[in-house]
Amino acid sequence: MSERGIAPDTAAQEPAPEPVTALELAEARIPARYRHALADHPQVTAWADGIARAGRPGPAGAPGIAEGPSLRIVGPTGTGKTHQAYGAIRSLLAAGVRLRWEAVTAADLYARLRPRPGFDSERDLQSLMRCPLLLLDDLGAAKTSEWTEELTYRLINHRYEHLRPTLITSNLTTDALRTALGDRVASRLAQMTEPVTLAGPDRRRTRPTV
Template sequence: MQAGDTPEFGPHSDPDEYKRWQLEQAVRGYVPPRFQAEIPIPEEVRAWAKAGRRAGGLYLTGPVGTGKTHLGFTALAEWCRNTETVPRAARYDTWDTIRFGPTVHTVRATALLDQLRPGVNDARLVVEDCQNARLLFIDDIGAEKPSEWTQEKLYEVIDERYSRCLPLIVTSNLPPRSLAEHVGERSASRLAEMCTLVPLTGPDRRRPS
């Protein structure tokens, strides 16, 4: 069977096999096409994904173009497979009266800070989605220095996940020791304590060789 083919399932099919197939389709549908190719997975990342819902944080750091975002999505996919978590965005019920938050939430740090600015509609929902998702992935944290307001809201997100031991993936060009001046001392301290640090090295893969 080729990748992407739909297997035939009948009344005598293995329900576990069908469930695994559904999960794999959901994971592939969630991960952007750019980051679906298989790449080597460092042992620290593999161990983090196997830890499941008590995995804590994963901090991927390195220069531009070293594959942090790709590895972040790879870690996300492995975690979903190990926990049998179907990635799902926030949604409302049939009558639009009850809102269900996302099971997995992925956001670029710059977009998150924009959503947390004073006066933005539904900023509270943004915080709650980030706090309560089974897995949160913040990409490229430290790329923009937040205001005092957004810095405080970011801390609310990180501290809540820290307190409840909820899994978090963070990518950044900055090493942890340089993060405090960009996100604040408290958020940087929480991340340093809760995260497994995985440094990435090498040339910029985006540049033609």
């Protein structure tokens, strides 16, 4: 091959693999049920578009989240709140936004941060406080106590003060959240989030007709 002017190592090279997109990488972290979720509610898509436009340019010109508004998606069980929230995250990733994000249900949050030997729960809480985008799912659904109320307040208050975009889903209205989590949390949520109300039957119980 060298006689024909072709370097042996060049001939043996395989094509470079296709680059993996941020959305493809994120899908490993998104629960299987929501891996192809699409946000189609006008307020949710408008929020995602606004976050993408407001991002600060980073490496290679890709926008990254700095500060921005938050969204609180409210409605009865089974109306698609979590679906819309994951759809919003997927929209941002598909738009090329550099995005470090976390998603956790309120019940898992409390279980995850409950003090136990050998685990630095404060460090984990600080990571959630500072994360550029947080999805806090099913807020108000878990059993509450003074400890969970204080933990929720610290998390919400930090994100409120630093204008960190937060996606919140809940079955509860603002008044019901006030009863469940206290005035301090409910007041901040009322100011920092745009409410999106979903309605309709429980999709999990509705079978498609044949």
